[in-house]
Amino acid sequence: MEAFSSHRGVVATLDRANVDTDQIIPKQFLKSIKRTGFGESLFFDWRYGDDGKPNPAFELNQPAFAGASILVTRNNFGCGSSREHAVWAVAQYGFKAVIAPWQDRNGSRVPGFADIFRNNCVKNGLLTIELSEAEVDQLFDWVERFPGVEATVDLEEQRVILHMDEEVAFHFDVDPVVKEHLIRGLDDIALTLEHEADITSFEQQHETQLHA
Amino acid sequence: MVGKTLFEKIWDKHVVKTMPDGTVLLYIDRHLVHEVTSPQAFEGLRMAKRAVRRPDLSFATMDHNVPTTTEDRMTIRDPISAAQVEALRTNCKEFGVNLYDLQSDHQGIVHIIGPEMGITVPGLTMVCGDSHTSTHGAFGTLAFGIGTSEVEHVLATQTLRQSKPKTFRVEFTGKLQKGVYSKDMILKLIGLIGTAGGTGYVIEYAGEAVRALSMEARMTICNMSIEGGARAGMIAPDDTTYEYIAAKDRPFAPKGEAFDRAVEYWRSLPSDPDAEFDRVLTIEADKIAPQVTWGTNPGMVVDVTDRVPDPHSVPGHSVKDVEQALAYMGLSPGTPMTEIPLDTIFIGSCTNARIEDLRTVSGIIKGRKKADSVRVIVVPGSQQVRKQAEAEGIDKVFIDAGAEWRHAGCSMCLGMNPDQLKPGERCASTSNRNFEGRQGKGGRTHLVSPEMAAAALLEGHFVDIRNWAA
Ligand code: SF4
Numbered sequence: 263m264e265a266f267s268s269h270r271g272v273v274a275t276l277d278r279a280n281v282d283t284d285q286i287i288p289k290q291f292l293k294s295i296k297r298t299g300f301g302e303s304l305f306f307d308w309r310y311g312d313d314g315k316p317n318p319a320f321e322l323n324q325p326a327f328a329g330a331s332i333l334v335t336r337n338n339f340g341c342g343s344s345r346e347h348a349v350w351a352v353a354q355y356g357f358k359a360v361i362a363p364w365q366d367r368n369g370s371r372v373p374g375f376a377d378i379f380r381n382n383c384v385k386n387g388l389l390t391i392e393l394s395e396a397e398v399d400q401l402f403d404w405v406e407r408f409p410g411v412e413a414t415v416d417l418e419e420q421r422v423i424l425h426m427d428e429e430v431a432f433h434f435d436v437d438p439v440v441k442e443h444l445i446r447g448l449d450d451i452a453l454t455l456e457h458e459a460d461i462t463s464f465e466q467q468h469e470t471q472l473h474a
Numbered sequence: 475m476v477g478k479t480l481f482e483k484i485w486d487k488h489v490v491k492t493m494p495d496g497t498v499l500l501y502i503d504r505h506l507v508h509e510v511t512s513p514q515a516f517e518g519l520r521m522a523k524r525a526v527r528r529p530d531l532s533f534a535t536m537d538h539n540v541p542t543t544t545e546d547r548m549t550i551r552d553p554i555s556a557a558q559v560e561a562l563r564t565n566c567k568e569f570g571v572n573l574y575d576l577q578s579d580h581q582g583i584v585h586i587i588g589p590e591m592g593i594t595v596p597g598l599t600m601v602c603g604d605s606h607t608s609t610h611g612a613f614g615t616l617a618f619g620i621g622t623s624e625v626e627h628v629l630a631t632q633t634l635r636q637s638k639p640k641t642f643r644v645e646f647t648g649k650l651q652k653g654v655y656s657k658d659m660i661l662k663l664i665g666l667i668g669t670a671g672g673t674g675y676v677i678e679y680a681g682e683a684v685r686a687l688s689m690e691a692r693m694t695i696c697n698m699s700i701e702g703g704a705r706a707g708m709i710a711p712d713d714t715t716y717e718y719i720a721a722k723d724r725p726f727a728p729k730g731e732a733f734d735r736a737v738e739y740w741r742s743l744p745s746d747p748d749a750e751f752d753r754v755l756t757i758e759a760d761k762i763a764p765q766v767t768w769g770t771n772p773g774m775v776v777d778v779t780d781r782v783p784d785p786h787s788v789p790g791h792s793v794k795d796v797e798q799a800l801a802y803m804g805l806s807p808g809t810p811m812t813e814i815p816l817d818t819i820f821i822g823s824c825t826n827a828r829i830e831d832l833r834t835v836s837g838i839i840k841g842r843k844k845a846d847s848v849r850v851i852v853v854p855g856s857q858q859v860r861k862q863a864e865a866e867g868i869d870k871v872f873i874d875a876g877a878e879w880r881h882a883g884c885s886m887c888l889g890m891n892p893d894q895l896k897p898g899e900r901c902a903s904t905s906n907r908n909f910e911g912r913q914g915k916g917g918r919t920h921l922v923s924p925e926m927a928a929a930a931l932l933e934g935h936f937v938d939i940r941n942w943a944a
Contacts, residue, residue: 277794278795278798279791279792279795280669280670280771280773280795282771282907282909282910284888284907284909284910284911284912285909285910285911288911288915289888289889289890290890292510292538292890293510293539293552293554293555293557293558293890294554294558295513295514295517295557295558295561296514296517297514297517307910307911307915337670338668338669338670338673338703341669341670341703341771342605342907342909343604343605343619344511344603344604344605344619344620344621345510345511345621346511346514346603346621346622346623347622349621365670367667367668367671367790370753372668372670372671372673372703373670373673373674376670376673376703377673377674377703377705378605378619378620378621378705381620381621381624382621382622382623382624385621385623385624386623437637438495439495439496439497439637442495450623450627450635451522451524451626451627451630451631453635454499454627454630454631454633454635455630455631457490457491457499460490460491460499461490461499461501461527461631461632461633464490464491464501465501465632468488468501470503470504470531470598471503471595471597471598471728471736472503472504472530472531472593472726473592473726473727473728473729473732474530474725474726
């Protein structure tokens with residue numbers, strides 16, 4: 263996996279909450295047995311009209327968002343199925359980072375991304391960033407005022423910097439395990455296999471309860 | 475020392491090693507595999523010249539792409555679907571993984587065949603590249619969905635690197651009213667906490683109303699944990715669980731003395747009385763009404779006696795989100811839920827296509843005809859369920875009522891095979907997701923219990939089944 267430290271690019275906004283994996287990549291594209299070629303199909307039903315041409319009303323089709331690599335969206339992004347195809351599609355479209363708000367619901371913090379989706383992002387070097395709702399609102403405002411504005415997401419420093427005449431920066435928290443993983447671009451399986459002996463000795467005393 | 479929860483007991487028993495960063499290497503007892511989320515994982519193994527560490531603990535079947543009509547089932551016409559199914563065959567053969575292929579008596583939706591064959595028992599860790607793996611938690615097992623990279627990781631190492639989730643106890647007090655079922659309990663919960671409310675938690679369902687449920691009804695609840703954002707849902711095992719496991723020929727379940735020993739262990743699993751949860755919630759089960767979704771996520775749900783809501787009055791959703799959902803669903807605020815006309819009734823999916831579900835529906839519709847306005851598709855969850863239903867004459871009841879009686883698969887739950895809604899078609903579905911386009915581009919889904927689907931099938935619209943005579 264490619265290592266991630268810092269990235270600068272155009273910010274696109276998608277003003278929808280609870281964007282589910284069926285929207286991110288509809289079922290007909292899950293039939294592929296390859297790991298590539300999903301970028302074209304990202305948000306397919308929203309992105310293209312019935313005639314197969316780009317739907318001009320869809321946010322990401324705005325000329326100002328051409329080549330965007332940072333996506334700002336609303337809460338609970340990536341809910342639904344475990345399909346990693348959704349993450350492949352977002353990443354292969356060209357996004358390097360997705361920003362969504364965490365929410366406060368009756369005193370408990372509700373994450374901005376669905377669990378499995380977020381996990382899958384880590385495995386593919388796609389950075390998910392959670393900001394507060396107020397901060398995400400601000401990002402939406404700035405992008406509306408300055409379409410095509412660029413930002414830097416700096417994972418080392420845990421900052422999102424919006425490049426305008428006067429720069430605006432937001433700090434974000436990140437799970438240290440995830441940070442390390444992304445920055446070093448680690449291969450999980452190779453890492454785990456370093457503990458092969460532990461797995462084997464665990465297996466010898468563990469009852470899997472399978473009777474055949 | 476404070477007691478442990480069911481989840482903690484299972485978690486602790488499966489920790490191979492705690493890493494310096496605090497994550498753990500968790501041993502995985504069962505790995506279920508299907509055709510959609512596995513090909514890239516097998517390909518990854520092949521490229522790295524790695525083997526499947528424990529093929530004996532890995533079980534595969536094809537369910538998502540499979541046509542469900544007798545004519546099309548064995549020869550999949552869509553070449554891309556056919557290639558995906560073929561890839562699973564090749565991969566299972568090459569890597570030595572157990573496969574329940576289309577001609578097998580045990581083929582079916584992966585979450586239905588696991589329990590059916592005794593692959594699922596209490597106290598395990600179970601994963602599958604599928605978010606509804608949470609279903610298996612009904613047995614008191616820790617079961618959750620993973621992505622394809624993690625599928626590859628489990629195939630190669632039989633472990634996963636995990637951070638410990640938080641625990642959430644949901645207690646359903648009292649008894650359900652007549653006409654209200656486990657599907658309504660879980661929809662009610664999702665309506666209350668929202669589709670992200672359980673993110674980061676493992677939910678344990680408890681309380682009188684849960685204990686009273688059959689195993690199959692419990693699976694329905696755990697199945698939809700993910701619709702509430704929780705990767706896993708669990709129910710402590712009890713006599714209902716042990717009876718289910720012992721009841722039938724379940725080839726992989728312990729038998730005889732081994733079974734007795736297993737039960738002894740399983741009895742130690744339920745959460746200790748003084749165990750602490752990170753979050754708790756109590757729901758009065760006796761107050762729950764039959765639920766019907768009106769929107770484009772499972773949290774957009776109301777009592778069947780309610781009306782389509784006003785965009786300004788939906789907690790947890792912005793006005794814009796609700797407006798978008800209503801526009802997609804073709805509904806106007808204020809319309810009584812019971813007056814929405816339906817085109818299609820889908821009885822199927824890993825949520826509600828087990829034998830009890832089919833028995834319930836056929837019991838209600840026996841000797842009657844479907845409403846003229848609706849098309850009815852009944853897709854048993856597995857070939858075993860289909861066989862059992864046919865032995866009981868349930869297939870006849872459906873066919874006589876004017877329904878289509880199909881073979882096992884995911885079918886119109888996600889429309890990856892030819893079973894899809896057309897744009898604008900409105901469906902009462904016993905499945906789990908009402909996302910835009912889920913059952914077919916432009917299709918409109920209302921999630922309901924099998925009993926509500928039975929009533930809707932006869933009437934052509936929803937009814938308050940608590941005081942309705944078929
Ligand atoms: S029935 Fe539906 S939810 Fe269940 S595994 Fe199949 S596609 Fe997924």
